[in-house]
Amino acid sequence: MKNIVTLLLLALLPASLMARNKATAAPNPSAATQAPQRRSLAERLGFKATDKILIINGDDVGNSHASNAAVMEAMENGLVTSATIMVPCPWVPEIFAYAKAHPDKDFGLHLTHTAEWKGYKWGPVASKSEVPGLVDPQGYLWPDIMNVYGHATPEQAYIEARAQIKKALDAGVDVTHLDSHMGALQYKDNYFQVYRRLANEFNLPLRMGSQALLAANGGAQQRGQLDSDGVIYPDYLITGGPPKGESITVYWQRMLNELKPGVTELYIHASVAGDEIQHITNSWQTRAEEYRLFTSDAEVRKILEAQGIKRIGFRPLRDLQRKERAEKRQ
Numbered sequence: 001m002k003n004i005v006t007l008l009l010l011a012l013l014p015a016s017l018m019a020r021n022k023a024t025a026a027p028n029p030s031a032a033t034q035a036p037q038r039r040s041l042a043e044r045l046g047f048k049a050t051d052k053i054l055i056i057n058g059d060d061v062g063n064s065h066a067s068n069a070a071v072m073e074a075m076e077n078g079l080v081t082s083a084t085i086m087v088p089c090p091w092v093p094e095i096f097a098y099a100k101a102h103p104d105k106d107f108g109l110h111l112t113h114t115a116e117w118k119g120y121k122w123g124p125v126a127s128k129s130e131v132p133g134l135v136d137p138q139g140y141l142w143p144d145i146m147n148v149y150g151h152a153t154p155e156q157a158y159i160e161a162r163a164q165i166k167k168a169l170d171a172g173v174d175v176t177h178l179d180s181h182m183g184a185l186q187y188k189d190n191y192f193q194v195y196r197r198l199a200n201e202f203n204l205p206l207r208m209g210s211q212a213l214l215a216a217n218g219g220a221q222q223r224g225q226l227d228s229d230g231v232i233y234p235d236y237l238i239t240g241g242p243p244k245g246e247s248i249t250v251y252w253q254r255m256l257n258e259l260k261p262g263v264t265e266l267y268i269h270a271s272v273a274g275d276e277i278q279h280i281t282n283s284w285q286t287r288a289e290e291y292r293l294f295t296s297d298a299e300v301r302k303i304l305e306a307q308g309i310k311r312i313g314f315r316p317l318r319d320l321q322r323k324e325r326a327e328k329r330q
Contacts, residue, residue, distance in 0.1 A: 041235055041263050044324075045316055052309045054256075055234060055265040056294055057207075058083035059110055059179075062092040066277040070270035070291040072098055075105055078295030079304070080270065082313040084110035084179050087164035088122045088141070100172035106313030108177035108204070109168055111161045111195075113148050113184040115141040120280045126163040131156040145184045149191070157185065158194045165202060177314035179207035179267075187217050196222075199231045203325065205317040207265060208233035230328060232321040235262035248289050249297075256303045263317075268294055 040049045047053055058071040061083045068091055074080035085095055085107055099107040113134060115121045121140040124131050133152030134141055142148050148157070168175055178198060180186050185195035186209065199206050206226065208214075214222050226233060242251030255266065270291035271277045277284040293300050304311070 041232065041317075042261070044320055045263070045312070047310065050261045052259045052261055052307060053263045054259065054304075054309050054311050055082055055263070055314060056080050056311060057108075057179075057265055057267040057314075058270050059181075059267045060084075060086055060269050060271075061107075061110070062086045062095045063089040064271065064276055064280055065091050065094065066271040066274060066280075067091070067269070067287075068095045068098070070272045070287075070295075071095075074270050074291060074295045079300065079311065080268075080294055081311050082106035082108060082176060082315075084108040084177070084267075085168065085173070086110045086112045086181060087167055088112050088115075088125050090122065096168070096171040096173060099174070103174055106176045106315045107168075107173055108179060108314055109165060109175055110179055110181045111164060111185060111198075112181040113141060113152075113157055113160060114144060114182050116143045116182065117280055118143075124160050124163070125167055126160045131160050134160055145182055145187060148184050149188055154190045154194050157191055158197060161185070161194065161198055162201075165198065175202070175204060176318050177205045177207070178202075186219075189218055189222070192219055192222055196225060196229065196231070199226070200229055203318075203322055205232040205314060205321055207237060207267075209237060209239075230321065230325040232317045232324075234265040234317070236260060236264040238264060238266035248286050249293060252290075252293055253299065253303060256300065256307065256309070259307060259309060263312075270294065 042051050042053055043049050045053070056079050058067075058074060058080045060067050061071050062068065062085045071080060071083045075083065083106070085092065085099070087109060089112070099105060121138075123140050124134055128135050128139065131152065133156050134148065136142050136147070142151065165175065178195070180195060185191045195206065198204070208223060208226070211220070211223060214220060223233070238255050242248055268290040269283070269287045271284060271287035272291060273284065273288035277287060281287070
């Protein structure tokens with residue numbers, strides 16, 4: 001299931017930061033206008049400010065062999081530049097072994113606090129006694145984030161997320177970034193503070209929604225908090241899926257043609273078609289098509305070339321974050 005987020009995102013400074021900057025500006029108007037502005041993320045990564053830079057992330061890796069096989073192929077012979085692993089899921093050992101054997105590939109973690117499908121479930125990585133509010137009466141993770149918010153606590157969410165990160169690290173995965181399955185750590189501020197805490201603790205970049213969406217959910221200050229921490233996130237995020245009547249193929253072609261200068265992340269749920277994924281989710285056709293589009297589709301490659309889009313993974317963001325934070329401490 002896709003995260004509950006909306007469309008292509010503008011990375012705007014939070015209003016709270018803008019107000020603060022205005023309040024602390026030099027009293028001399030000419031001096032204020034001459035104050036140097038921080039370079040864009042693109043420029044700090046070594047690109048031009050006008051470059052279109054794209055991270056193509058494969059979500060839900062580890063949830064099935066079908067997703068693992070699709071992402072491995074799409075990374076090796078297709079366009080996918082990073083992926084995020086659902087650590088509690090049954091097919092994680094396969095993708096852990098692949099990630100360890102291919103340290104050049106960018107693997108982050110799709111921090112997982114829910115198990116949304118009716119016939120296919122998993123429980124927490126942490127001991128159930130440590131995270132009792134995260135499990136349903138059958139011992140599985142809850143199927144939706146409202147049950148997480150209703151039964152668990154942010155501290156339990158932290159314990160589970162940290163257990164997932166430690167399990168991946170202990171398995172030899174060179175974790176490049178974090179995001180949150182179904183947005184469990186993004187739609188309430190006290191859960192976002194867990195997300196922020198983990199980014200700081202493990203010194204990893206994050207996926208983030210737009211300023212408008214964050215503000216609508218009470219998180220107008222969140223991007224500013226990450227900025228003050230020195231935690232990096234892409235400028236834009238493409239999410240939400242096609243409107244009614246538009247195919248997934250046309251949707252992704254349109255999104256790529258409309259890409260803005262700066263660093264954009266898009267995420268897909270690539271899966272190899274077959275009995276396994278068909279029995280897991282009724283979105284299997286979309287997943288199979290996303291696998292095809294970002295592995296072998298000639299038109300998608302033409303669009304990337306015509307638009308001058310430069311593909312990167314999350315590792316450059318992680319390396320930049322760690323470099324800048326280390327320099328700031330000196």
